[in-house]
Amino acid sequence: MPAVQITGIGAIAPSQVVTNDDLASVVATSDEWIASRTGIRQRHILRPDESLLDLAVQAAQEALVRAGRSALDIDLLILATSTPEDLFGSATRLQKELGAVRAVGMDLTAACSGFVFAVATGSQFIRTGTFKTVLIVAADGLSRWTNWEDRTTCILFGDGAGAVVLEAGETEGILGFELRSDGSGVHQLTIESQRQAVDLPSSFAVARSQYQHIYMNGREVYRFAVEAVPDLIEKTLAIHNVVPSAVKGYFLHQANQRILDAVANRLRIPKESIASNIARYGNTSSASVPLILEEWVKADRLQPGELFVMAGFGAGLSWGVILARWGRI
């Protein structure tokens, strides 16, 4: 069975920066409240004339360059997003923009677990020998679905995109993964579609769907995250006989610094091994794991052969953990 390696990574956020003070002019909040409850100081937000897909293209191109691959090498392209610019999916548009004419493209929706679920999915096609080169792109523009009058949610989210190239190789990069879903918590975090009857001069009845703003029960999602995520990390590490301290870096979905700190306490590892850039980006949904992983790679904080963990969690409820070994970049 071929091994799966991560051979390239790219990430990008929009240039427009919105600070906590900027938000304090829109809703009743303060830098002190946001920073102390979440760790967030600023986030990057798409301007009205910017496209999420353009960010996805840039992240993907950077990952391909770092992997030493061209778009023509891609067999499969998975776009992890909950905010496609087309409800039918945006993967084939991305395929077109990249010129990845050989690739099969599909969208994968798993909210803030999207990147982890997509890497796990893509790696299976390599392991079975179906495909050799898989491009995973995670891109979300939650600012477009935010209620800017709701101070409990609008302070949390930012926009961004990240990508990795997965390739068949000889040394194992993706050592294992565990994925979970719990639909009993689906109502805790939603962007629901509401139906409205359409008045037609007809003998049949139809409705039109319209998506609403983000709704979140913050306390419940927090409770879920601080229990489920460290639990699954411990299980995944135990399956592979790895102790938490043997892992160089933990790249967790960046939702709240307090969640990251709680995971560090639970695993009894130094806070510094849980990577964090939430202060600068906020919660970028599926993009948050590749955004922070790319920072560590660029800064040479992760060396070939070192173990690392990626974990996503969020709406669904969904959560997933990947144990990996850094390879050539």
Ligand code: COA
């Ligand atoms: N600025 C100032 N005050 C705010 C505020 C804001 N932006 N948002 C809420 N408040 C107020 C509330 O109205 C409430 O006031 P009250 O006590 O007078 O009713 C008070 O602050 C406490 O609100 P609460 O919701 O209990 O805060 P919290 O400590 O639970 O923090 C979150 C809220 C959202 C930061 C926290 O619940 C969280 O991070 N949850 C997890 C979110 C998450 O991970 N989501 C993504 C998963 S992908």
